[in-house]
Amino acid sequence: MRDAFVVGTGMIRFGRYPDLLLEDFAADVAREALEDSTADPRGLGIAVFGHSGGGRVAGQRVLRELSLTGMSILNVENACAGGGTALHVGWMAVASGLHDVALVVGMEKMQKGLIPSNPGEYEAALGKTLPAKYALRARKHMDEYGLTPEQLAMVSVKNHRAGALNELAHYQEEVSLEAVLASRMIAEPLTLLQCCPTTDGAAAVVIAGGNAVRRLSQQPVRIAASVITSGRYTNPAKGQLASDDDLATRAGQAAYEMASLGPSEIDVAEVHDAFTIGEILACESLGFCARGDGGRIAEEGVTALGGRLPVNPSGGRLSLGHPLGATGVAQVVELTRQLQGRSGARQVDGARIALAHVQGGSTPGIGTGASTVHILTA
Amino acid sequence: MRDAFVVGTGMIRFGRYPDLLLEDFAADVAREALEDSTADPRGLGIAVFGHSGGGRVAGQRVLRELSLTGMSILNVENACAGGGTALHVGWMAVASGLHDVALVVGMEKMQKGLIPSNPGEYEAALGKTLPAKYALRARKHMDEYGLTPEQLAMVSVKNHRAGALNELAHYQEEVSLEAVLASRMIAEPLTLLQCCPTTDGAAAVVIAGGNAVRRLSQQPVRIAASVITSGRYTNPAKGQLASDDDLATRAGQAAYEMASLGPSEIDVAEVHDAFTIGEILACESLGFCARGDGGRIAEEGVTALGGRLPVNPSGGRLSLGHPLGATGVAQVVELTRQLQGRSGARQVDGARIALAHVQGGSTPGIGTGASTVHILTA
Numbered sequence: 166m167r168d169a170f171v172v173g174t175g176m177i178r179f180g181r182y183p184d185l186l187l188e189d190f191a192a193d194v195a196r197e198a199l200e201d202s203t204a205d206p207r208g209l210g211i212a213v214f215g216h217s218g219g220g221r222v223a224g225q226r227v228l229r230e231l232s233l234t235g236m237s238i239l240n241v242e243n244a245c246a247g248g249g250t251a252l253h254v255g256w257m258a259v260a261s262g263l264h265d266v267a268l269v270v271g272m273e274k275m276q277k278g279l280i281p282s283n284p285g286e287y288e289a290a291l292g293k294t295l296p297a298k299y300a301l302r303a304r305k306h307m308d309e310y311g312l313t314p315e316q317l318a319m320v321s322v323k324n325h326r327a328g329a330l331n332e333l334a335h336y337q338e339e340v341s342l343e344a345v346l347a348s349r350m351i352a353e354p355l356t357l358l359q360c361c362p363t364t365d366g367a368a369a370v371v372i373a374g375g376n377a378v379r380r381l382s383q384q385p386v387r388i389a390a391s392v393i394t395s396g397r398y399t400n401p402a403k404g405q406l407a408s409d410d411d412l413a414t415r416a417g418q419a420a421y422e423m424a425s426l427g428p429s430e431i432d433v434a435e436v437h438d439a440f441t442i443g444e445i446l447a448c449e450s451l452g453f454c455a456r457g458d459g460g461r462i463a464e465e466g467v468t469a470l471g472g473r474l475p476v477n478p479s480g481g482r483l484s485l486g487h488p489l490g491a492t493g494v495a496q497v498v499e500l501t502r503q504l505q506g507r508s509g510a511r512q513v514d515g516a517r518i519a520l521a522h523v524q525g526g527s528t529p530g531i532g533t534g535a536s537t538v539h540i541l542t543a
Numbered sequence: 544m545r546d547a548f549v550v551g552t553g554m555i556r557f558g559r560y561p562d563l564l565l566e567d568f569a570a571d572v573a574r575e576a577l578e579d580s581t582a583d584p585r586g587l588g589i590a591v592f593g594h595s596g597g598g599r600v601a602g603q604r605v606l607r608e609l610s611l612t613g614m615s616i617l618n619v620e621n622a623c624a625g626g627g628t629a630l631h632v633g634w635m636a637v638a639s640g641l642h643d644v645a646l647v648v649g650m651e652k653m654q655k656g657l658i659p660s661n662p663g664e665y666e667a668a669l670g671k672t673l674p675a676k677y678a679l680r681a682r683k684h685m686d687e688y689g690l691t692p693e694q695l696a697m698v699s700v701k702n703h704r705a706g707a708l709n710e711l712a713h714y715q716e717e718v719s720l721e722a723v724l725a726s727r728m729i730a731e732p733l734t735l736l737q738c739c740p741t742t743d744g745a746a747a748v749v750i751a752g753g754n755a756v757r758r759l760s761q762q763p764v765r766i767a768a769s770v771i772t773s774g775r776y777t778n779p780a781k782g783q784l785a786s787d788d789d790l791a792t793r794a795g796q797a798a799y800e801m802a803s804l805g806p807s808e809i810d811v812a813e814v815h816d817a818f819t820i821g822e823i824l825a826c827e828s829l830g831f832c833a834r835g836d837g838g839r840i841a842e843e844g845v846t847a848l849g850g851r852l853p854v855n856p857s858g859g860r861l862s863l864g865h866p867l868g869a870t871g872v873a874q875v876v877e878l879t880r881q882l883q884g885r886s887g888a889r890q891v892d893g894a895r896i897a898l899a900h901v902q903g904g905s906t907p908g909i910g911t912g913a914s915t916v917h918i919l920t921a
Binding site for chain 2: 166217221222223225226228229233234235236237238239240241242243244250253254257258260261262263393394395396397415525526527528532533534535
């Protein structure tokens with residue numbers, strides 16, 4: 166496999182677009198990423214679209230808006246990890262040498278507030294929906310490691326503070342610790358402001374390899390690792406407790422190995438904070454702190470903008486928003502721009518190495534899903 | 544890219560399974576393919592699932608039925624070409640060297656008789672549904688090349704004859720030319736028996752590379768070409784007529800180039816006969832005959848079992864059935880077994896080289912979609 170690089174990015178402001186078709190705003194981000202890379206759209210070898218609810222051949226319908234056709238086009242679904250999965254396929258197509266230039270688009274127009282359950286998901290039918298699942302893990306983390314409600318809420322405060330600086334975020338307002346704790350209880354201990362909003366959005370990157378890289382970008386960002394895995398959420402056989410996240414742990418370890426570096430070298434990260442507890446578990450599983458310390462580092466500002474390792478400088482899912490298939494790509498757009506020094510008030514000074522993590526798609530019992538980790542280097 | 548091989552196949556009888564979940568019958572074909580290959584399921588690097596209507600993380604839900612987790616799992620959507628697209632991703636994962644063993648599953652539980660149109664598909668809303676689109680092309684072919692209603696109907700007669708010999712086909716009964724022509728008119732000139740039925744089904748293959756190949760199969764079948772492309776259905780700039788199929792033509796040409804062989808070397812083929820006219824256009828576009836001769840070769844028996852180049856020995860979409868995402872994989876299951884000499888009454892004697900073609904996912908105006916071609920060699 167050869168090196169592959171992000172050479173262009175595009176993203177719209179996340180929010181609600183009831184009057185637009187998915188095709189409309191997804192075409193906008195594809196166009197922006199292609200223009201950012203100066204790639205001739207007709208030189209595209211492959212275009213990969215990540216989404217869950219776009220319907221049949223949604224990617225083809227998006228490219229049609231740009232009068233683009235002729236390349237390989239495929240649509241990828243992996244729930245909350247759909248964008249990360251699309252990136253992985255685009256990376257594979259370039260790193261394998263099969264194509265020199267790939268367009269990857271993550272996009273979603275959310276239909277309903279609650280993600281409907283699939284037939285056969287008997288646990289969801291009984292009430293074990295996503296907020297409930299995350300809430301159970303938060304409760305367990307409190308039991309097992311002493312996580313406090315205030316630490317949990319601080320994740321939301323921190324991410325809304327970053328989102329307030331991001332002109333692409335769905336919510337661009339700071340929230341106080343008191344407001345987070347006092348907001349409506351959704352699934353104890355998770356209050357409304359600890360759950361991601363219902364958000365439409367799209368983001369795109371152009372990935373290139375070989376001679377195309379320097380031709381398409383003055384500031385290519387290398388994809389040092391691209392990993393997707395599935396697995397149990399926790400693995401007692403490894404001595405893990407019930408609130409530990411084995412899936413993210415394994416994805417992170419595989420990515421660090423592929424990139425030949427470790428968690429202490431990460432300068433900035435985007436992780437899956439669909440619920441506040443998600444960021445805490447991800448920070449622990451990805452080795453940003455010891456197991457059980459995820460709440461503490463949020464409380465102490467380690468993961469805030471200006472801290473030692475800023476996490477979710479975009480505002481994260483809680484403030485940027487979480488349009489399922491768009492999220493993984495939006496994370497890499499944010500981090501690419503951070504490594505290129507283009508992030509304005511949210512810029513992490515001197516950032517050279519970044520990590521993106523997205524996770525989702527639980528199934529009953531076994532907890533199989535998808536977790537993707539990408540490591541980017543300037 | 545290194546060589547990749549089909550080392551295991553699995554498939555259920557296609558039909559209607561109103562009382563089963565998709566997970567149930569898709570798990571059956573995955574298990575069968577893994578057993579056929581003698582692959583240790585825990586050694587799987589990646590599993591790719593092609594489907595249009597399985598809902599979120601359907602592949603993960605299928606593997607859960609087999610208690611399988613830990614590998615990369617992804618879901619791919621490309622309408623009628625979803626199975627071929629999943630194969631392409633699985634092939635890429637192995638041919639790139641990223642993984643040694645890939646499981647590819649195509650599966651579909653059809654919800655309704657008519658495929659619902661996507662928002663934004665204004666042509667479909669006006670009545671230009673799939674049967675209408677194919678009917679228009681059939682009418683144009685009659686104008687442009689003199690295709691007769693009898694030639695068109697012969698494709699259905701031929702494929703039902705093959706399907707009658709296939710214990711996995713949805714319909715296992717021969718139909719007469721008279722019965723095809725006299726069946727209910729759906730979209731002139733296409734009668735009911737010239738349109739594929741509404742069918743549930745699933746099929747799976749195991750793909751391997753490197754040292755894993757000989758370990759997993761006594762009769763590995765090489766994937767000599769794997770191509771996916773999109774494009775206009777016809778290209779007047781190339782001097783093509785309105786009924787010509789530029790998309791299949793380009794996919795075929797790219798596949799022949801990748802495999803370093805030509806259409807005259809193909810011994811047996813599965814092509815996209817969702818409607819009778821589809822097979823005729825595919826035969827012409829893939830170079831099995833001159834442009835305009837697709838109806839004639841069906842009428843003369845060239846493409847029948849026992850003919851010079853049997854096309855759709857499985858019974859094709861018309862008799863085997865066409866569960867969208869399952870079709871591309873089912874074609875490769877049929878052809879792999881043909882090349883392994885395991886096809887019983889339908890065996891094409893001495894078959895060494897086979898081609899699979901599937902196509903779909905039209906969009907308004909530009910006609911962008913997906914066409915995949917795989918070439919297999921014994």
